[in-house]
Amino acid sequence: MKVFEYMQKYDYEQLVFCHDEASGLKAIIAIHDTTLGPALGGCRMWTYATEEEAIQDALRLARGMTYKNAAAGLNLGGGKTVVIGNPRTDKSEALFRALGRYVQSLNGRYITAEDVGTTVHDMDIIHQETKYVTGVSETYGSSGNPSPMTALGVFRGMQATAKEAFGSDSLEGKVVAVQGVGNVGYYLCKHLYEAGAKLIVTDINEDNVKRAVEEFGAQAVAPNDIFGVECDIFAPCALGAVINDETIPQLKCKAIAGSANNQLKEDRHGDKLQELGILYAPDYVINAGGVINVADELEGYNAERARKKVENIYNILLNVYQIAKEQGIPTYKAADRLAEQRIETMRRTRSNFLVNERSLHSK
CATH class of the missing domain: 3.40.50.720 (NAD(P)-binding Rossmann-like Domain)
Incomplete structure (x- = not known):
């Protein structure tokens, strides 16, 4: 897979590889588009056959979240995390805390959530390391079962x-x-x-x-x-x-x-x-x-x-x-056109704002 060629084709912003030897964490965070706001998308844990398959899944799902969030009228972009591993046997506190630290390192560009292979409990562990997570337990102010x-x-x-x-x-x-x-x-x-x-x-x-x-x-x-x-x-x-x-x-x-x-x-x-x-x-x-x-x-x-x-x-x-x-x-x-039109409108709006801001500072 030619990663940069694929990212250029669909205009991805960022791909983050996360590794932690002590916990065995192998994860990929894909951020597709943050025009509307920080990227929001769940954390999927799956036994991928190859690393390339995991990368493709992260990229595909992240782009899908851009469209879903845009069409839903949310001020959020699209992103996704995939963790390579068996959700029944490979989970640990150390693994999800390590992932939480990687999410925190993105400083709010990406917000994670529950997805296939992960649970509310897993999000609670991630929450110990970062505030950029949703779908945690109701005791943390969450919405509960979605x-x-x-x-x-x-x-x-x-x-x-x-x-x-x-x-x-x-x-x-x-x-x-x-x-x-x-x-x-x-x-x-x-x-x-x-x-x-x-x-x-x-x-x-x-x-x-x-x-x-x-x-x-x-x-x-x-x-x-x-x-x-x-x-x-x-x-x-x-x-x-x-x-x-x-x-x-x-x-x-x-x-x-x-x-x-x-x-x-x-x-x-x-x-x-x-x-x-x-x-x-x-x-x-x-x-x-x-x-x-x-x-x-x-x-x-x-x-x-x-x-x-x-x-x-x-x-x-x-x-x-x-x-x-x-x-x-x-x-x-x-549906695609509805989402794309909203993203493009906000991209132009924000571009105008940034141009005006720069022009003010140049005076």
Whole structure:
């Protein structure tokens, strides 16, 4: 991998390699763009096959956070940390404290958080070494478990999607097929049940399915059958890349709106959905409730304020759909343009400010 060539292609700012022999820490912090503010993005711990794979993941995820934070209206840029190691066997206090010191050394350019393979407890350890961390325990003034807020954002986004697809944001009587009823999926089902929707669910964990059937009267189907069920809205809330060449021909829905990351296996699958008349809620827009919630911690967490920001995903998605219609482009491209336009506007604004400031000092 030609690292600098890749960074130049997508305009990355910084890549930091972190090593601590005593704790065994091997980590990479990628900062993509800080135009809107300090880079915020989680800390992922994973058993990467190669160091190159870890670098690519850090860079890809950091850029994704730039778009997510920008589209969500946050004054934050995008960054990410990946720790090379087994999250079940390689964690230690020393490792996360060493990582915390590296985060602190960036002096606020990057703020970390919980992600795949890390926990609130891990963030608490990092917090011993730096204030630039969110998603810590509630005793530290944190927002706690992000799943309910992520689910609320998806629910509000689904209402906006229903308004665009069906002419009304009411979900009463709508059939929603939910793939994955774990943490976020469960809370989403709760909102949908209370709104009068009819649920079809699946999950590789049978206990999760049983709970949804018992509590929400959901109909259960096998994991491979969820794509072909007759429904109004398909909600992917588990793995990524589930919208692909194999699944698209099976879909019998009018809209897709779920919490999973990277739902389109390739961009062209978003083009295909548009051709078929299936409305797609861009994943990083509709699932931004979690990052919106933890970002509120940076101002001193206020649950009501955070909730209002999360519910605004409804309006953000309506804006995305409007851009898509006006420009005749798929919704995933409209979301990118919304994010890019906001970043570019602020880049020009800040540039003007800095020019004026320099001109004042030159007098």
